[in-house]
Amino acid sequence: MPILRTSPASPFGRKVRIAAAVAGLSDRIRIEAADTNDANDALRQQNPLGKIPTLLLDDGEPLYDSRVIVEYLNEAAATPVLVPPGPGRLAVLRHQALADGLLDACILQVYEGRYRPPELRGEQWLAHQRGKMERALAHLATHHAVPGTGVPHIGEIAQACALGYLDLRFAGAWRTEHPALVAWLQDFAARVPAYALTAPTA
Amino acid sequence: MPILRTSPASPFGRKVRIAAAVAGLSDRIRIEAADTNDANDALRQQNPLGKIPTLLLDDGEPLYDSRVIVEYLNEAAATPVLVPPGPGRLAVLRHQALADGLLDACILQVYEGRYRPPELRGEQWLAHQRGKMERALAHLATHHAVPGTGVPHIGEIAQACALGYLDLRFAGAWRTEHPALVAWLQDFAARVPAYALTAPTA
Numbered sequence: 001m002p003i004l005r006t007s008p009a010s011p012f013g014r015k016v017r018i019a020a021a022v023a024g025l026s027d028r029i030r031i032e033a034a035d036t037n038d039a040n041d042a043l044r045q046q047n048p049l050g051k052i053p054t055l056l057l058d059d060g061e062p063l064y065d066s067r068v069i070v071e072y073l074n075e076a077a078a079t080p081v082l083v084p085p086g087p088g089r090l091a092v093l094r095h096q097a098l099a100d101g102l103l104d105a106c107i108l109q110v111y112e113g114r115y116r117p118p119e120l121r122g123e124q125w126l127a128h129q130r131g132k133m134e135r136a137l138a139h140l141a142t143h144h145a146v147p148g149t150g151v152p153h154i155g156e157i158a159q160a161c162a163l164g165y166l167d168l169r170f171a172g173a174w175r176t177e178h179p180a181l182v183a184w185l186q187d188f189a190a191r192v193p194a195y196a197l198t199a200p201t202a
Numbered sequence: 203m204p205i206l207r208t209s210p211a212s213p214f215g216r217k218v219r220i221a222a223a224v225a226g227l228s229d230r231i232r233i234e235a236a237d238t239n240d241a242n243d244a245l246r247q248q249n250p251l252g253k254i255p256t257l258l259l260d261d262g263e264p265l266y267d268s269r270v271i272v273e274y275l276n277e278a279a280a281t282p283v284l285v286p287p288g289p290g291r292l293a294v295l296r297h298q299a300l301a302d303g304l305l306d307a308c309i310l311q312v313y314e315g316r317y318r319p320p321e322l323r324g325e326q327w328l329a330h331q332r333g334k335m336e337r338a339l340a341h342l343a344t345h346h347a348v349p350g351t352g353v354p355h356i357g358e359i360a361q362a363c364a365l366g367y368l369d370l371r372f373a374g375a376w377r378t379e380h381p382a383l384v385a386w387l388q389d390f391a392a393r394v395p396a397y398a399l400t401a402p403t404a
Contacts, residue, residue, distance in 0.1 A: 044337060048300065048334070048337035048338045048340070048341040049300065049303040049304075049307070049334050049337070049338060050333070050334060050337070051303065061293075062296075063292060063296055064296060064299055064300075064303075065299045065303065067269065067295075067299070068292060068295045068296050068299050071291075071292060071295060072292055075292075089273075090265060090270060090273060090274055090277075091263075093269075093270045093273060094264075094265055094266060094270050097266055097267045097269070097270050098250065098251065098266075101251040101253065101266075101267065102251070105251070111327070115324060115326050115327040115330055116324035116326060116327055117324075120322050120323070120324045121322070122317060122318035122319075122322045124317050124318060125313070125317040125318055128317055131252070132250070132251050132252060135246060135250035135251070135252070136250045136251060138250070139250040
């Protein structure tokens with residue numbers, strides 16, 4: 001059975017876990033914790049970038065990053081619901097890229113605290129990432145706040161995970177600014193039980 | 203005609219330009235310079251993340267990031283040579299993800315100098331990114347230094363762009379450590395004229 005190396009708070013790991021659930025594959029993947037900061041964790045042999053999530057296939061081959069794992073899940077599913085083929089395919093992938101990029105901008109702000117002492121924090125860098133975060137949120141609120149129907153695609157899943165990460169690390173400040181996205185996330189959570197089941201623990 | 207917003211030194215822009223050439227689509231895309239640091243550049247409206255490359259389609263729809271643009275090129279090509287379908291597809295995508303991740307680790311080191319004054323540079327952060335860079339290079343040298351044949355796939359193209367970026371920004375120090383990759387890149391450049399044609403200008 002494939003093994004997913006991840007951690008409970010990883011937003012990209014959450015994306016893959018929700019994607020697996022939506023694709024009907026949760027029972028066919030085993031979760032195994034990984035510590036990205038532990039040089040002795042086998043993760044750095046499995047993925048030279050030392051990043052999670054990393055999926056270990058039955059033949060020992062690793063798959064990374066999260067988008068490649070999503071392609072695997074999409075192929076392994078009975079129907080390719082995560083990235084539906086057809087004319088809307090690239091729009092779904094762009095939606096995922098935007099949500100992933102929003103996450104990257106959030107994570108770089110969090111890492112500013114994690115990987116350097118307070119006296120080395122850089123306001124210019126933080127403002128640069130905050131700009132990306134704010135523009136991405138505004139774009140999602142304008143273009144992607146209409147509740148979806150049926151099985152969510154990977155763009156919606158990635159968006160939910162980005163908003164969930166904002167709740168975890170940025171005290172939900174986005175909620176005041178973007179009520180349309182709050183309503184969207186509430187609807188997503190009601191439609192997709194895996195969202196609550198994968199709620200991060202800090 | 204689709205417009206590619208990029209800059210001459212962008213390694214992900216180079217990846218897309220080489221991919222377009224390999225897919226036989228160079229004549230069907232117009233290049234337009236973009237300045238990621240200019241808040242007045244339309245780029246931030248076209249892509250809320252403010253990142254290059256961003257491709258503007260004829261109907262005005264933007265596509266990003268580079269991987270999504272590559273999927274577009276792969277679909278638009280006469281044959282899907284960039285990401286060939288079949289059993290090797292996920293390995294090609296993983297290869298691209300590794301090269302992209304290597305690039306990210308390099309770029310974050312470069313940005314440390316670009317977005318903060320010298321007194322705010324963080325040795326712990328730089329070492330963290332250097333570790334990713336060194337492990338990724340070692341992995342590529344062990345597993346991806348056998349010269350390819352025929353039309354290169356996107357994993358090979360991404361690897362060449364990552365090594366080209368190391369030449370540009372890290373003074374080619376990787377060349378001493380990894381002669382097998384030096385030979386690989388020489389072969390790639392001989393096979394793929396677009397590599398020299400897209401050589402970055404700092």
